[in-house]
Amino acid sequence: MALVKEPSPVTAKDGPDQDGEYRAQTRLWLRLLACTTLIEGELRRRFREEFDFTMPRFDVLAQLDREPSGLVLGELPKRLMVSAGNLTPIVDRLVEDGYITRTPSTLDRRVQIVCMTVEGRKAFRRMAKSHGSWLASLLADVPQERVNGLIEELDELKGAVRDALQKS
Amino acid sequence: MALVKEPSPVTAKDGPDQDGEYRAQTRLWLRLLACTTLIEGELRRRFREEFDFTMPRFDVLAQLDREPSGLVLGELPKRLMVSAGNLTPIVDRLVEDGYITRTPSTLDRRVQIVCMTVEGRKAFRRMAKSHGSWLASLLADVPQERVNGLIEELDELKGAVRDALQKS
DNA sequence: CTAAATTATTTTATACTTAAACTATTTGGT
C-alpha cells in the first residue's frame, strides 16, 4: 500500500535544513493553515461580538438557506464535512432557539427533516450579509484576479487531494 | 470606522443568486476552508492511527524542535496562533508523557521555559518524517510549480489579511 | 519603598470536535 512515491534523492539542492524531502508540500500546508486560522479567528470573533453566534451554527443555516423544503438531517454532516455526532447538539440548540425545525419523516421513522423557520431565514440573511462584507474587508487588498485565480487553483487542489484520498 | 468599502452597486452583472456583492471573496474563503478541513482531517486521522498523537501536540513539538535551548512558555501561543489557556493542558500532558520539560526561570519566577527532551526530539523526528510524506502523497498530483506558486500567493494573502486586521 | 500597574500563567465556563459505542428502525435473504 505505497501511498507515497519513494523520496527521490534530492541531495543536490536542499537548503540549510536537513529536513529532507517534501519541503514545498509542507510549506504549502502551513500557509494554507495559517491563512485559514487567521481568517477563521476573525470571523469567529465578529460572529460572537455582533450576533452572539458561532460559525458552526451559521454553517448549518447556510446549508438550509438553499433548501426551502428542508434537508434530511444526515445530509448536513456530509455537506459540512463534520462528524454526525457533532451536529446533534448544534441542531438541538438551533431548534431550541427557533431558527430551525426538526420533524421525523413519516416514511422512515429513523429519518429527520430539518428546515429553516421564517425567523431563522431572516436572521441568516442578516448575518450572511455581514459575513460577506467582513470577508471583503479582510481581502480588500488582494486584487480581484488574484482572488479568482486562487479560487480556481484551490478548487483543483481540493480535487487532487480528494483523488489522493480516494486511492488510499 | 468604515472597515468595508461601500458596496458598489453591481446591479448589472449579478447572477441568479441575489446574494449581493463579495461573492468572489466568499467563494475564496469557502475553498480555503474546504482545502484546509480536508487535509487537516486526514492528517489528524493518520496521527491518531499511526502514532496515537494529536496535531496540537505535534505543533508544540515542532516549535520546540527548532529551539535547542527551549522556549519561554508564553512564546507558544503567539507562534501557534492559539490562546494561552489552551496550551496549559497540552503542555501538561507533554511533560507528563516525557516529551518536554517545563522549568521555572530563575530570573523571573512568573516565566517558565519549555524544552524538548531527547526522547521528545526522537519521537518528533519520526512523526515529522511521516507528516511530510503524508502531505506529499496528498499533494502528489499538484504540479510542483503550482505548489510553489500557491505558497507565494498565500503568503501575500496572509500579509494582506494581517494588514487589514491591523487597521481595524 | 510601597501601592498600583503590568505580565505570565492557570482556571473556569461554554462550545466544538472526533471516534466509537449504542438505540431504533428498516431492509433483504431465506
Next chain:
DNA sequence: ACCAAATAGTTTAAGTATAAAATAATTTAG
C-alpha cells in the same frame, strides 16, 4: 414471517478551543 445486516441518529469519553476571570510575581511611579 423471521432474523441478520445495514442505516439514521444520539450518546459518551477525551481532547481542543476561546474568552474572561483569577492568581501570582515583577516592575514602575510616586
